[in-house]
Amino acid sequence: MTNPLCDPYLILAKVYQGGKYLKQAIAETSVEPLNKARTVKICYGVLEKDIYLEYILGANVKKQPKSAVKTVLKIALYMLEFMDKHDYMVVDCAVSLVKKLGKDGAAGFVNALLRSYKIPPLPEKTDERISVETSSPLWLVKKLRRSYKAETAEILSAPSKGVSVRFIKGEENYLGKPHIKTPFKGVYIFENFVRDDGFFAGGYTFQSVGSVAICSVVEPCEKLLDACAAPGGKSVLLSEKCKEVTACELHAHRVNLIEDYARRMGAKNVTAVQADSTVFNPAYERAFDAVLCDAPCSGTGVINENPDIKLFRKEESIAKLNEIQRAILQNCARYVKSGGRLYYSTCSVLPEENDSVVYSFLEANPDFGLQIPDSPLWHRRTKFGLQFLPHVSLGAGFFITTFIKE
Numbered sequence: 001m002t003n004p005l006c007d008p009y010l011i012l013a014k015v016y017q018g019g020k021y022l023k024q025a026i027a028e029t030s031v032e033p034l035n036k037a038r039t040v041k042i043c044y045g046v047l048e049k050d051i052y053l054e055y056i057l058g059a060n061v062k063k064q065p066k067s068a069v070k071t072v073l074k075i076a077l078y079m080l081e082f083m084d085k086h087d088y089m090v091v092d093c094a095v096s097l098v099k100k101l102g103k104d105g106a107a108g109f110v111n112a113l114l115r116s117y118k119i120p121p122l123p124e125k126t127d128e129r130i131s132v133e134t135s136s137p138l139w140l141v142k143k144l145r146r147s148y149k150a151e152t153a154e155i156l157s158a159p160s161k162g163v164s165v166r167f168i169k170g171e172e173n174y175l176g177k178p179h180i181k182t183p184f185k186g187v188y189i190f191e192n193f194v195r196d197d198g199f200f201a202g203g204y205t206f207q208s209v210g211s212v213a214i215c216s217v218v219e220p221c222e223k224l225l226d227a228c229a230a231p232g233g234k235s236v237l238l239s240e241k242c243k244e245v246t247a248c249e250l251h252a253h254r255v256n257l258i259e260d261y262a263r264r265m266g267a268k269n270v271t272a273v274q275a276d277s278t279v280f281n282p283a284y285e286r287a288f289d290a291v292l293c294d295a296p297c298s299g300t301g302v303i304n305e306n307p308d309i310k311l312f313r314k315e316e317s318i319a320k321l322n323e324i325q326r327a328i329l330q331n332c333a334r335y336v337k338s339g340g341r342l343y344y345s346t347c348s349v350l351p352e353e354n355d356s357v358v359y360s361f362l363e364a365n366p367d368f369g370l371q372i373p374d375s376p377l378w379h380r381r382t383k384f385g386l387q388f389l390p391h392v393s394l395g396a397g398f399f400i401t402t403f404i405k406e
Contacts (some may be wrong), residue, residue, distance in 0.1 A: 301397020
């Protein structure tokens with residue numbers, strides 16, 4: 001029998017030691033096909049519980065082990081605490097893997113720790129306790145507590161609702177599977193969904209509820225610019241109600257993603273362009289009826305789908321993201337025709353990336369008026385827009401608002 005810790009280790013070593021995002025690490029790692037679902041579950045689970053697992057280790061060791069050994073221990077602890085696996089099997093496999101990695105000197109330590117570790121009590125201070133309970137960085141807990149008070153733990157621990165699928169045709173063939181109906185036409189969330197030929201034929205696509213909610217706010221128009229478009233889901237969906245869609249993206253390989261997406265979905269009115277949306281393009285000045293700025297952000301609203309955000313996102317990166325968000329919004333405002341609309345959205349739950357950016361823009365641009373939209377997806381109306389929250393908005397943590405150029 002293949003050691004069940006081996007494949008998760010191959011992937012997670014690329015994350016912990018190589019700094020790669022989990023989805024990228026999974027995609028480029030050859031794993032045993034028969035147990036791939038188990039491997040992926042373990043990898044996501046370890047990263048979701050990373051801070052909690054660190055907390056257990058910190059309470060049971062005097063000196064932190066080296067990175068490779070620590071990764072093995074985290075995998076083993078996750079399996080013991082959250083997968084209800086037989087203790088002896090997990091311990092034996094962990095010891096075997098450590099030896100296979102050439103760490104024979106650590107084998108006894110791994111064996112002893114996994115057989116005798118104790119779960120420490122949670123910290124007494126509220127911020128620290130929530131950080132460990134939800135396995136979230138302390139800086140993020142403190143920021144959210146200032147805005148969301150008692151809801152913070154719910155926001156940070158909200159699970160993914162499943163796989164969100166948007167159908168163009170043939171949905172009746174799939175609704176026999178367990179699913180949740182969303183407020184949007186043709187969009188359902190499935191417990192499990194295996195891609196088949198219908199995907200490649202353009203019968204359906206995978207698109208998050210938050211992404212669809214943002215698109216639902218955009219009014220039909222002649223010419224729309226999607227300023228930060230990759231991988232292309234919003235551009236393609238908006239091509240159904242806008243005559244021409246120009247989809248901009250900074251990196252060439254991500255422009256290719258948009259082109260592939262549009263081709264697969266038969267969206268012939270989407271033009272993908274490589275461009276930096278912080279840099280003014282004279283050809284775009286007052287050329288669009290609408291511009292969507294789905295700005296780069298912290299991703300704090302989609303942690304339940306991307307647990308490595310908690311590992312890589314640092315507090316100091318928020319200020320840099322704010323600069324980019326403001327620059328994109330300010331630049332793209334020049335592309336909007338008189339009477340046109342400018343949309344600003346993020347996948348963040350941090351007010352400083354949402355309301356604060358909107359406030360600054362309005363202060364600097366008196367020729368734009370605010371028009372807060374509405375949405376059938378549950379949301380909280382903030383001073384300057386709509387905030388979707390993952391624990392009540394079908395797992396989506398997004399922000400959206402609208403400006404009208406007067």
